[in-house]
Amino acid sequence: MKNKIVLILLLGLFSVNVNAQVDRSVRPKAGEERAINIPDPIVYKMDNGLTVILVEDHKIPKVSYNLTVDVPVFSEKMFGGVGVKGLAGELLNSGTASMTKDALDKKVDLLGATFNASSSGFFASSLKKHTDELLAVASDVVLNPAFPQDELERIKKQTKSGLETAKSDPGTMASNASDVANFTKAHPYGEISTVNDIDNISLDHVKMYHKTFFKPNISYLVVVGDITEEELKKKTDKFFGEWKKADVPQIPVADISMPEENRVFFVPKKGAVQSEIRITFPVDIKPGQSDEMAAKLMNSILGGGVFSGRLMQNLREDKAYTYGCRSRLSSDEVIGDFTTNGSFRNEVTDSAIVQIMNEITGMVDNEITDEEIYRAKKSMAGSFVRSLESPSTVAYLALRRIKYNLPADYYKTYLQRLDKISKDELKAMAKKYLRPTKANIVVVGNEDIADKLVQFDAKGKLIKLDYKGDLIKDLKPVPEGVTAEAVVKEFIAKKFGTSDMKKLSKIRKKTKSMKMSFEMKMAQMPQPLQMEVYNEKPNKFIRLVKMGTMVVQKTYFDGEVGGSTSMQGNKKFSDEENASYKAANTIHSDIDLLDTEQNKMELIGIEEVEGKDAYKVNITDKDGDMKTYYIDLASKLLVKMEAEEEAEGKKTFTSSLIHEWKEINGIQYISKMEMAVGGMTFQQELKNVETNVKVDQNLYGQ
């Protein structure tokens, strides 16, 4: 009886609670949290080394297959040019040995499926009932791609049109500039594809890319959907069992040097009404390393993910400078980066940089509140849990865990590890990874704002880049009275000790033949190459490139005809080429620059080369070919030369940076030079010069 009364009382209480006016002034209490469960994926390795990861999900009758070829980081210049990956990926979609592109597209569409191949694999998805037919297509694409020439031409044209659009897209312009600022063009991460690159890439390059990297032993097949392990094993054997394993080369890449002070990279964009600002620097965090999570949590407080991040709150909610401002800290196998990004109206560009810098500095120097830490943790945990709604996330996490060799329970313990991160750790992360005084400040915007940016550069000088991250040099005006001819004459005088035509002719007369020996080094080649150049009066030459004692390339002209031999085969010069070589002196050819009847000269202005002022002179020869000479104001010597040459219908841009001149027997020779040809960079060093040597006449000819 007594019990019953208690119960009634309690019931009464309960119902009163429900009907009472809701107290709107307090945040409702959270209910009991439901634990999350990350299903274990099934993982197996095939005999050919292909790793298969399966996440079963039988809710809907679909299966998806995602192949990831873990292509190592490499310089695309080695495969014809930057952009070869993209072209190869596109071209994989262009048909197989037994199926044209049209047939392939129609087949996939009739299945109601999705199929896309890329430079790093493919994604294929369909209803379960079509899964075998789809896998047959996918396997055919990976194993027997057709790589048709006309498709390459089409995709190249398309790609070049795409590159065109980058010229007016602030986001792409800012990304290109950031990559160059952080990694330089010498590193794969700073490589920007250009029209020249695309022109250079041939079908062989594309095939070579596929042949080198598409191997099962560096690949992962991630399968999600309505399929069991038993069913899948039969299919992977059938469709990928024939795929042959092979060693994949690991290619060394250049080291990254961190910025040592704040630098401003400015990319002018005509008519811009906003400045796209990125403050960025390289960060060395590898995926899964012990402090990766703490570093990301620190970034989250600053401006990652959450709307309540300091950057968003300050620059948008307080100052109203922008629609959004965030930061990102990414880990990477080679080198990661930290980047803030946002678009700001022209007038507040400088104020915005001040505020972003303040926030980065504040993160390092000032307190982090418990409230911020709580919010960032909850938010990061929440987005992790939300992402698990999609089974493909579960599969992606498994892939990442296996690829980077992380502990088996890495994601199962994610939330606990996140929760444990302390304030001290976060402070340490800010100190370790943020570089408020050694950052690259990248701004894409209206030319009018440039002056306001100078204050942020430690040297007080802007580095101007164009849309593809190439330097834009400002020309200085030439003093009155200086002419192109006078500048060139001074250079000849410096080189030969005289610019008097009679004396020069004498010097030339004395020399019947010459032999010059060089050593050539290239970052991608383990051993240096030797180059020997023989010049004989009046117009004969032989150029030998040797690896040890083996001649790998020879070019010659015997006074009437010439040609070249190399591993790619023999070639004879055309009549036009022969005529051109015949008319040219090979001994001390620079002297002929003084012949103003043959050469048209134009003094463009004064431009900086490696920090020193140089006259920029364009010289066009009688054939109409133009070269640009940079002649140092102080030393009067040539410091840089650029030329666009057409060979075999292809335009190649050559740029040579001269580091050192050396005097031998009263004449100055280029002794150290860096040459960039079609994306490759050589270091060339002069080893020896001999005059009036006997030339083996057998060397003329193939």
Next chain:
Amino acid sequence: MKRILTTLFFAGAFVVSFSQDKPKKVEFVEYDLPNGLHVILHQNNTNPLIAVSVLYHVGSKDEDTNRTGFAHFFEHLLFEGSTNIGRGEYSEYVEDAGGSLNANTSWDRTYYFELLPSNELELGLWLESERMLHAKVDEKGVETQREVVKEEKRQRIDNQPYGTFMANCFKLAFKEHPYRWPIIGSMDHLNAATEDDYVNFYRTFYVPNNATLSIAGDINIEETKKLVKKYFGGVPSGEKLNVYRDLEFLDDDKFIAKYFPGMPESKAAKFKKDREAKSTEEILKSYFSKVSTKPNKIPRPTAVEPALGGEKRMTVEDNVQLPGVLMGYRMPAQDSDDFYAVQILNRILSGSKSARFNKVLVEKEQKALFAQGFPLPMEHPGLAIVMGIANMGTSAEDLEGAMDEQIQKVIDEGVTDEEMQIVKNKIETDFYSTNSRVGGISESLANFHVYFGSADMINKQMDKYLAVTKDDIARVAKKYYQKDNRVVLHYVPKSEE
């Protein structure tokens, strides 16, 4: 005999396999609260997640001609806070709970949502009911968001190549209907807005009978109904809501001047005292017991756009590198039967790799970098877009001609059985994934309720698509894809000065 048996056998197999494969019906319950709020609940306990969303049936088409951009601006303002939620706290509450939130505005609606762990259902309801009952914006909030919206416009439209495409297209295509102005609106109008404008807009459109509360995910239907009642049941409707909000936001003198003009000094003093001592609900009860709770009628734009009456053209010199062509064909509203046929027609033109635009314009003729057709789902008769960016060396005129040729081919020759099959197979495949996330389901249910008059259309859409025939495609192509029914915009690179 044997033959018939075989056929029967196969027929049976087909039926079985189809019924097994058929997408599961999306189950839900829906009802109205007495204040007019429409509630839709969908339970799916797979993951510990929920989506709480409120769709307000107000978009740019509901704006005053002199206050364009207001619906979108309001979306920004309604994150500023409420009587019980301080400035900036909306996002803090949600992030502290491990959730995320956002909102968006279209021509026809404004949509707010939170994705939360399922133990935070009540938080979501509290936040959304606060927004509906007594959202509060101070001067700092208005000024800040006005600038933020201007930055949004610069970032998304002014500073983007081809960014003004859509705005120009609608401007050209509509002369009478409010679809003629862009969703982001006029910055001058936002600058000119006064406090009265805000109050009136909130009063007119942010009321329970103009809203749909849609919740999907890890919930218990019965408990959720109770909680919905707890947080939204007390939101008054009609004139009572106006008084409620005035009680919250007007000072004594203004309030008395508005509701009790000429009130004697002594009575006024008592009222002021009461107001200080009592809750808003109690004041409502004692002073406004007779005030109407009849939901206000929501004003809707009545302008009917006359036929276009001939092709309209415009050329824009822009900061672009490649010419672009954008054509807008006037179309019926999204709930019309023709609209389904138009959607399938557009998939045949550009919905997949083997589609006509891709095969002919991109791959064979190589005139386009890309080319696409898509009808815009709009509540009133709107537009279907056909657009392309030219490949290097192709002019806007050439590209337009090439696209026209493809459209004319459909008009003249119709489409093939194979093309119909491809589209229908794809629709079948897509259908399984469309409703796989709680965020997507809550939004679809709300959309179907508001635009199609029935949330259950979520389960009937597929049949609508499958019912479209080849003849329908040819018919709608001929009916709508005519030159005198379209506007054409050319974007060409600015000539270098």
